[in-house]
Amino acid sequence: MKLILHIWRQPGPKAPGRMERFDLDGISEHMSFLEMLDLLNEKLTAEGKEPIAFDSDCREGICGMCSLVINGVPHGPEKGTTVCQLHMRHFRDGQEIWIEPWRAKPFPIVKDLVVDRSSMDRVMAAGGYVSVNAGSAPDANSVLVGKDTAEQAFEAAACIGCGACVAACKNASGMLFVAAKVSHLGLLPQGREERMRRVRRMVEAMDQEGFGNCTNQYECEATCPKEIPVAFIARMNRDFLKAALFSS
């Protein structure tokens, strides 16, 4: 396959960026999208040019490191798929493809397609945990968790923290990400004690980091590689309201 690629190049956080065109030949339909970029980078290196910086690590859809917007869609056209699991068989020979980084205020660009997502770590630090020190846990079976509750909590816990939801949102809202953590821990009996405190602090941190608000466009759910439903945002809003009303 042969493709025409337009890729965002930006030498550093403060430097201006621009789209650059590359014509790439010799692509196999079995390649993953990132292997296609590897091929381009090998070519650029051979030509004495600087390769394109992009993030990836596990390349099996679980670490959440890869972060490309393909033709305007975070993680590209396949539903429920990270860009590292996207294969070239979903593209046509000769197609033109635009590749950009996550674009959102809380994700400043580091270089080319690489962004800084430490804002998400700081939101997690604000309350995305159960306060239990190592050694103080009771026997695991002493706290029962119904299968349905466990399944629902799991659905929220599946979030890989990639930030596609933020990149997809016109408001750069982090609500799906935060709601996933708030719901995962809030649903389980182990996380219930801190439920109100957690939701208040995480929402506060999210606002401070410059994430926007939710205006119910559901772009986040549509692009989430783990297909986390927006129903969790409603759940978080209920928790937040309760916390605001009933705790001091």
Next chain:
Amino acid sequence: MKLDSKIPGGPLETKWERHRFEMKLINPANKRKHRILVVGSGLAGASAAATLAELGYEVDCFCFQDSPRRAHSIAAQGGINAAKNYQNDGDSVWRLFYDTVKGGDFRSREANVYRLAEVSNNIIDQCAAMGVPFAREYGGTLANRSFGGAQVSRTFYARGQTGQQLLLGCYSALMRQVAAGKVRLHVRMEMLDLVVIDGTARGIVTRNLCDGKIESWAGDAVVLGTGGYVNVFFLSTNAMGCNVTAAWRAHRRGALFANPCYTQIHPTCIPQSGEFQSKLTLMSESLRNDGRVWVPAEAGDTRPPHRIPEEERDYFLERKYPSFGNLAPRDIASRSAKEACDAGKGVGPEVGGQRRGVYLDFADAIARLGREEIAGRYGNLFQMYERITGEDPYSVPMRIYPAPHYSMGGLWVDYNLMSNLPGLHVIGEANFSDHGANRLGASALMQGLADGYFVLPYTIGHFLATHRLEPVSTDHPEFRRIEAEVSERTRKLLAVEGTRSVDSFHMELGTLLWNQCGMSRTKEGLEEALTRIPAIREEFWENVRVPGEGEDFNQSLEKAGRVADFLEFAELMCLDALERNESCGGHFREEYQTEEGEALRDDEHFCHVAVWEFRGVGERPLRHVEELEFENVKLSIRSYK
């Protein structure tokens, strides 16, 4: 050199308990006077960093990814073992200990493995309390499944994402301590050297991957939780960034390396589809609970699987190992698949002139349990398979082939998880001690968390309480000296300005190792590898092209540094394989096998840990030996028939 494993005396069952009592403690008020540097944020690193901070120590935690949550532990799928005996099927601490020692082909330390089995139950309690969404029964209790090498059901799991959920548990504990001001987090920061002052590990030198700044960090102890080295094979199930650099740099500074030839080739990975491939994807071993492994009985049979009738199929694991069947341990399952493919019975496309694949078939399980039940157990794995191969495993049998997955070898540590360099502690996959020559499924998560939550936090206190450490700051001339060395190496990599890319060297090395030091090894092959590796290394330093600059975000430079270290490490791995004149676990030397083709151990001469001392690049390292003493288990031929 005398290697003191510091294994406490007395009966196996009480060693750890007594040792915990005998270890010196640090007054809670004094803990904050000690700074501990933890490198790596996977299960071992993150759990250690969080737990040490909970205890009151000041902690710095470093990772090369953009967030500690991305560490490669996240990709572990199947599960975590514990001796809870919740299934009432006869499990016990002793049985988990025995299965693990036997699974490791009697090449691990009894005392370490027993301790691992002992704390396994605390891990499950801890993780459940932190909100890890383990699989549950309708009644609300925890569910279990079976895994290779065991006949009891003791594996706890969270769908096919157990590693992710456990890591997010540690990560949340870590972030809690970051918020509390007890852990300083350093992301996109790679350790490039260890600083040893007066024989004690006192700090590290890092490169900031965003701006290239070389920095020093001083502390009272250094903890490496930097993972394994199977990316040396280029194609492996590891993440792209996994590397041996931290461990290798520590080795070059005097830390001993143990059993580097013990690598695990995982049987259930998606076969390679072409030359361009950047990594191999693992499918959880739990699939072997319900999937049946087979190949066509006749070599060269290229009919599609549904056209091959039952009697013309060879369910080779069930045939060769009737009592464990498809759940035979990893090394055995991998080798059997290779044998079948080498005999021309492989399936799938030809890559490099051979069909490398065997079927993993769910048709019987779907008929027995229904599609819905199978989807509930393995849905996400089936989806992943379909995404990568474009084939639907509900209707066409999966194709699988072994791939490098885990390294049992690692830096040598004593019972306290401390290397021979005082102050340098090594945890998780980066150390060597618990899995012997083969790791059983669902044991890696157990070991990483055991080390980080329940072993190191005790033993590091003992180290700090019993060693008088002079205060050291990064102004010490040794830090300056090593910073200069690190900068010089970076400059050298950029200055070569040759014609070949870093990846091309990595691929060349990986192919060589896969052929000569992979699933089966021979004296001739290893000798050939040992002559070719120095030549590749030499060419690398003369002809590699690393574009870009040092004071910038430069991924080619990051990779170049890691591959340069793999090029040194690979030689040690082959040498270790050559010197170990026996077969055991994942180390299979063709010269040493039984008539039935099983690994033939030589307990008389090789019931020991091979421990290597660095003497310079290209210099022959010194081989030391730590004898393994088995007082509680009888050395036997590992049989899964």
